Amino acid sequence: MKQKKFIFVTGGTVSGIGKGITVAAISRLFKSHGFSVLPIKMDPYLNKDAGTMNPYQHGEVFVTDDGAETDLDLGHYERFTGVNLTKDSNFTTGSVYAHILDLERRGDFLGKTIQIIPHVTDEIKRRIISATERHNPDITLVEIGGTVGDIEEEQFLESARQIFREYGNENVQFIHVVKIDYVFPSDESKTKPIQQSVALLRSRGIQPDFLIVRCKRPLTKDNQDKISLFTNVREEHVIQAPNVSVIYEVPTYFKRSHLDTYMMRRLGLISQKRDFGEWERRIRKLKNARKKIRIALVGKYIDHTDAYISVEEALVSASAEQGIHVDLVRVDSEHKNLLKSLKNIDGILVPGGFGKRGIEGKIKAIRYARENNIPFLGLCLGLQSAVIEFARNVCGMKNAHSTEFEKNTEYPVIDMLKDQKRLKNLGGTMRLGASTIILKEGTILESLYKRKEVEERHRHRYEVSPKYHDILQKHGLVLSGFATSDKRLVDFIELKNHPFFVATQAHPEFKSRFLEPHPLFRGFIRASAKT
Numbered sequence: 001m002k003q004k005k006f007i008f009v010t011g012g013t014v015s016g017i018g019k020g021i022t023v024a025a026i027s028r029l030f031k032s033h034g035f036s037v038l039p040i041k042m043d044p045y046l047n048k049d050a051g052t053m054n055p056y057q058h059g060e061v062f063v064t065d066d067g068a069e070t071d072l073d074l075g076h077y078e079r080f081t082g083v084n085l086t087k088d089s090n091f092t093t094g095s096v097y098a099h100i101l102d103l104e105r106r107g108d109f110l111g112k113t114i115q116i117i118p119h120v121t122d123e124i125k126r127r128i129i130s131a132t133e134r135h136n137p138d139i140t141l142v143e144i145g146g147t148v149g150d151i152e153e154e155q156f157l158e159s160a161r162q163i164f165r166e167y168g169n170e171n172v173q174f175i176h177v178v179k180i181d182y183v184f185p186s187d188e189s190k191t192k193p194i195q196q197s198v199a200l201l202r203s204r205g206i207q208p209d210f211l212i213v214r215c216k217r218p219l220t221k222d223n224q225d226k227i228s229l230f231t232n233v234r235e236e237h238v239i240q241a242p243n244v245s246v247i248y249e250v251p252t253y254f255k256r257s258h259l260d261t262y263m264m265r266r267l268g269l270i271s272q273k274r275d276f277g278e279w280e281r282r283i284r285k286l287k288n289a290r291k292k293i294r295i296a297l298v299g300k301y302i303d304h305t306d307a308y309i310s311v312e313e314a315l316v317s318a319s320a321e322q323g324i325h326v327d328l329v330r331v332d333s334e335h336k337n338l339l340k341s342l343k344n345i346d347g348i349l350v351p352g353g354f355g356k357r358g359i360e361g362k363i364k365a366i367r368y369a370r371e372n373n374i375p376f377l378g379l380c381l382g383l384q385s386a387v388i389e390f391a392r393n394v395c396g397m398k399n400a401h402s403t404e405f406e407k408n409t410e411y412p413v414i415d416m417l418k419d420q421k422r423l424k425n426l427g428g429t430m431r432l433g434a435s436t437i438i439l440k441e442g443t444i445l446e447s448l449y450k451r452k453e454v455e456e457r458h459r460h461r462y463e464v465s466p467k468y469h470d471i472l473q474k475h476g477l478v479l480s481g482f483a484t485s486d487k488r489l490v491d492f493i494e495l496k497n498h499p500f501f502v503a504t505q506a507h508p509e510f511k512s513r514f515l516e517p518h519p520l521f522r523g524f525i526r527a528s529a530k531t
């Protein structure tokens with residue numbers, strides 16, 4: 001077993017300033033230096049996991065191979081590092097309390113008083129340490145959700161402090177992500193909120209080793225001196241993090257400030273290799289891309305930028321590889337003039353979703369793509385909507401629908417399978433996590449993947465009803481991939497005689513990486529760019 005090394009990342013001043021990207025970018029740097037990493041996100045809320053949380057509040061729910069429904073930061077970690085994470089990489093305060101209360105009911109505490117210290121903190125530490133032992137990485141990076149000073153965060157900070165005490169200064173490092181303030185009307189930069197945030201952290205027994213300072217202008221020497229003086233963080237450890245147009249540039253910025261060198265020195269690690277070339281080449285390709293295409297993302301959470309984040313990042317990764325600039329046009333599926341906003345669009349993407357709102361707009365957009373030979377990619381509900389559209393407008397089943405939206409529809413082309421219906425608990429009927437799919441020979445899908453058997457992640461309840469497979473196929477819909485576990489489950493569809501009409505019941509966006517864009521997105525971008 002290796003010497004365990006931990007990096008804790010906290011946030012201060014305000015929320016939403018990029019702790020997740022910071023952890024992802026630092027993980028990338030360590031990977032490029034030849035180290036293995038295990039990123040973990042601790043979420044301070046009381047929900048047991050992110051599965052039931054509204055995208056409006058928390059953005060996308062990310063799904064791991066082993067079927068955990070997690071915070072979207074895990075998506076950043078996977079895209080930046082290429083590592084497949086597991087349920088070990090995300091837990092909430094709610095899950096910690098639920099576990100402890102289960103033990104209490106079972107009588108495990110033998111009548112003792114259960115307290116936040118030591119019982120809750122011990123459970124938090126146990127999760128971090130046992131995940132580290134199971135995965136045996138060179139470095140475990142732990143992102144503490146929330147902002148220092150939040151009541152809910154205290155138990156995480158206290159657990160981190162104890163790990164520092166137990167594993168020692170040479171093995172544990174703290175990074176605090178903060179934001180410089182700009183007062184109006186002069187727009188003068190102010191460091192006071194940073195000073196106060198670090199003071200809060202120190203009152204919890206934690207002295208940060210590094211500060212990542214989000215800023216819209218480069219820090220002045222005076223800013224830097226002041227921050228260092230008041231926070232006791234060495235001057236060269238005050239790292240600037242300006243806004244970047246492409247988040248994948250963040251590791252490059254950090255490297256320019258020698259953050260990687262300082263961190264390795266501080267943890268007693270020696271770089272094993274320097275593997276940054278391809279990463280930086282892709283960024284250059286993306287930034288210098290001359291060819292521009294417009295992709296419409298037709299969904300219902302259009303004003304929340306994080307709701308479809310993995311889909312958007314999968315498009316960015318594919319476009320970086322191919323040197324094409326994607327202009328993403330977010331189209332509200334409830335928009336009255338939906339078709340108007342699809343004018344001059346090179347490709348249409350319909351992502352996943354739950355609930356009836358906006359479904360007719362998605363169907364309309366798909367019909368438009370099908371009839372006008374516009375490349376189309378459908379994901380999960382996107383596939384289901386494409387099947388409904390095809391049933392209605394090609395097979396003549398006028399009111400075809402999904403029983404999720406129309407219980408007594410005449411043509412339930414999308415339905416829950418019989419054995420799924422018997423299960424009472426809705427959660428129990430969800431297909432979650434990775435499973436294998438067999439592709440039909442000679443299909444577009446096979447040519448995209450260049451393989452016969454593929455693995456994709458799922459998060460859905462309804463299926464293309466087996467009763468309608470024949471009639472759909474008879475009218476020309478190609479069912480191009482089925483689950484190996486149950487041959488009734490359609491995982492891919494496509495159309496012949498169309499430049500690119502492909503949909504999947506899975507969520508390929510969760511498996512796309514910056515250095516390894518997903519074949520479906522690659523194919524979609526290529527078709528939309530007509531290359």
Ligand code: GLN
Binds near residue numbers: 353354355
């Ligand atoms: N609501 C659909 C289902 O449960 C699709 C889910 C999704 O798009 N993730 O089957």
